[in-house]
Amino acid sequence: MPDNARSALQEPPVRRQVHDIPSSLIRDVANYGMGLRHDGAEITPLWFGESDLATPGFIRDAAKASLEEGETFYSQNLGIPPLRAALAKYLTELYGVAIAEQRVSVTSSGMSAIMLIMETLIDPGDNVVIAGPVWPNCRDAVNIMGGETRFANVALEDDRWQLDLDRMFALVDDRTRAIFVNSPNNPTGWMMTVEEQRAVLDFCRARGLWVIADEVYDRIVYDRPHAPTFLQIAEPDDAVIAINSFSKSWCMTGWRLGWLVGPPRLSQEFGKIIEFNWSCAPVFVQRAGVAALQGGEEFVAWARDYYRQGRDLVHQRLAGNARVRIARPEAAFYAFFGVEGMTDSVAFAKQLIDRGGVGLAPGAAFAGGGEGFLRLCFASAPETLSAALDRLEEALG
Ligand SMILES: Cc1ncc(COP(=O)(O)O)c(C=O)c1O
Known part of the structure; x- marks a missing residue:
């Protein structure tokens, strides 16, 4: 084909929903900082949502042993039986309510x-009501399926993050499929109360809606063993799906292992769709998950104390700054703070890298109203945080 004929042809399209996904503004800022770091600049990276702790050795050992055993084959779509059983036992003991293995899907x-939930529940034109600001991937997963998102604002009032439930319920219409709540929340550290969860559950029961609860930070909470969970108040058959992950509680972000709990009838549907995605999680990674559940309580408690030190340090220092508006994070490992006079958080975060050598996530990166704020992940050593805060305070003026 002559070159001019080729250029006259149109590029074959990708789906509009995929084309329209915005690129991550956290990545935008981090790429900027990593480029400068590469050229030798000293920058403390607090932009991503992970701790500076590596996965505990006993969990890594379980994966190594599995590989040594030659466990390198496909496994069940819904997860290996020992992991589903270990998850059911862990959740039953932790929450004090029976969670049957049949309700658990390993992801x-x-x-x-x-993504699996959205693929299973969302038709084009459906909408999901989400409490925000929130990690933007929750919104984009709905959009990829041709759905729409509506945000109920969790607002910083009187030094607390608060959600107006009535305003959230008013966003629901006849195309609403689900209410999505991420509690404990990334980025705000807000945690929904049991009473609020009951109100959401009652509303969703009455209106025939799904409750989708992203509970990946349920063990990173500073005044109790776990955050309030929808699983404690729902009946097994309720239209409630709780999402969780090994990433945060056991410092396993790079392993890519999670799970969800839903009504038993849904497991079969999830199994079907898992087949077309990752088909099954790698067996040696699942074995590591079993080890984390069976031997990880001491580590979870220790890591919580480590993050608490970071939380207290960051909150105390930032709350003392006249330009900063901040609530004491109740859970998760983020400080989400407003800066007086800041109107463009992406430009501001880049300036902080230039002037202070501190890498934060811009509030504009989050879905449902984060502009005017910055997110600092405090899951790092107190010395690292303290040095970063010195430079941050200087740059903030
Ligand atoms: C609110 C929330 N949900 C889910 C996840 C997903 O974590 P992962 O995919 O590492 O399990 C994250 C990660 O940052 C998160 O912040």
Whole structure:
């Protein structure tokens, strides 16, 4: 074909929903900072949502042993039976309510659990009502399926993040399929109360809606063993799906392992759709998951204390700054703070890299109203945080 004929042809299209997904503004800022780091600049990266702790050795050992055993084959779509059984036992003991193994589906991360749910529930034109600001991937997973998102604002009032439930319920119409709540929340550290969860559950029961609860930070909470969970108040047959992950509680972000719990009738549907995504999580990674559940409580408690030190340090220092508006994070490992006079959080975050050598996530990156804020992940060593705060305070003026 002559070259001019080739250029006259149109590029074959990709789906509009895929084309329209915005690129991540956290990545935009991080790429900027990593480029400068590469050229030798000293920058403390607090932009991503992960701790500076590596996965505990006993969990890594379980994966190694599995590989040594030659466990390198396909496995069940819904997860290997020992992991589903270990998850059912772990959740039953932790929450004090019976969670049957048949309700558990193993996923290849919390993110893929979210995507799996949207693939299973959302038709084009459906909408999902979401409490925001929230991690943007929750919104984009709905959009990829041709759905729409509506945001109920969790607002910082009187030094607390608060959700107006009535305003959230008013967003529901006859195309609403689900209410999505991420609690404990990324980025705000807000945690929904049991009473609020009951109100959401009652509303969804009455209106025939799904409750999708992203509970990946349920063990990173500072005044109790776990955050309030929809699984404790729902009946097994309720239209409630709880998402969770090994990433945050056991410092396993790079392993890509998660799970979800739903009504028993849904497991079969999830199994079908898992086949067309990751088909099954790698067996040696699942074995590592079993080890985390069976031997990880000491580590979970230790990591919580480590993050608590970071939380207290960051909150105390930032709350003392006249330009900053901040609530004490109740859970998760983020400080989400407003900066007086800041109107473009992406440009501001890049300036902080230039002037202070500190890498934060811009509030504009989050879905449902984060502009005017910055997110600092405090899951790092106190010395690292303290040095970063010195430079941050200087740059903030
Ligand atoms: C709210 C929320 N949900 C889900 C995830 C997904 O975690 P992963 O895919 O690593 O399991 C994250 C990760 O940052 C998150 O912040």
